[in-house]
Amino acid sequence: MKKCLAIAWLLSTLTAFQAHANDAGSVTKYVADPAASRLEFSGMQAGAAFKGAFHKFTATVDFSPGALTNSHIDVTIDMKSSDTKDAERDQTMLGADMFDVAHHPTAHYVTRRLTKTASGYSAEGVLTLRGVTKDVPINFQFTAAPATAGLEGTAKINRLEFGVGQGEWKSTEWVGSEVTIAFFLVLKPQR
Numbered sequence: 001m002k003k004c005l006a007i008a009w010l011l012s013t014l015t016a017f018q019a020h021a022n023d024a025g026s027v028t029k030y031v032a033d034p035a036a037s038r039l040e041f042s043g044m045q046a047g048a049a050f051k052g053a054f055h056k057f058t059a060t061v062d063f064s065p066g067a068l069t070n071s072h073i074d075v076t077i078d079m080k081s082s083d084t085k086d087a088e089r090d091q092t093m094l095g096a097d098m099f100d101v102a103h104h105p106t107a108h109y110v111t112r113r114l115t116k117t118a119s120g121y122s123a124e125g126v127l128t129l130r131g132v133t134k135d136v137p138i139n140f141q142f143t144a145a146p147a148t149a150g151l152e153g154t155a156k157i158n159r160l161e162f163g164v165g166q167g168e169w170k171s172t173e174w175v176g177s178e179v180t181i182a183f184f185l186v187l188k189p190q191r
Contacts, residue, residue: 030187032059037185044176052084068114077107097166129162149187
C-alpha cells in the first residue's frame with residue numbers, strides 16, 4: 001500500500017511539473033496583418049541605391065520572450081508582388097534571369113532557432129528563393145501591446161547565392177550582389 005501511495009505521489013508531482021513546464025513553454029500564435037505590415041528590400045544598381053517592396057506575403061509567428069525554444073517564424077512571399085516603382089526594372093526582376101517567377105512564384109523563410117541578444121533577438125533560419133535554400137540569419141525586435149504585437153528587423157543576402165542574376169545579370173558591375181531585407185510586421189493574435 002505504501003508503495004502504491006508513493007507511486008501515486010510521484011505521478012502527481014510529475015504531472016504538476018509537466019503542466020508548469022508546458023505553461024512556461026507556451027507561445028502566443030500571431031498572424032501578420034497584411035495591410036499594416038511591410039516587407040522591403042534595397043540594393044545598388046548602376047552605383048545608385050534603390051528600394052522595393054513585396055506587397056503580398058503571409059507571416060505566421062509563434063512567439064514568447066520566455067519560450068524561445070518553442071517560438072517560430074514562417075513567411076511566404078509572392079514574388080510577383082515585387083515593386084521598385086520602376087516598370088522596366090520590375091519587369092526584368094520577374095523574368096527568367098532574376099526571380100524567374102514563372103517557375104518559382106514564391107519564396108519561403110522559416111526559422112530553426114531563436115535567441116535573445118543585447119539589442120533584441122536573432123534567428124537562425126533558411127530562405128528558399130528561386131529553388132535554392134540557404135541559411136539566412138535575421139535580427140529583430142519584438143514589441144507587445146494588448147491587442148497587437150510588432151516584429152521589426154533586417155537580414156542581408158547575396159542574391160547570386162540564390163541564382164538571382166543569370167546571363168548578363170550575373171555581373172555585379174551594374175547590380176550589386178548584396179541585398180538588405182527590412183520587415184515590419186503588425187501581428188494579430190490568432191483566436
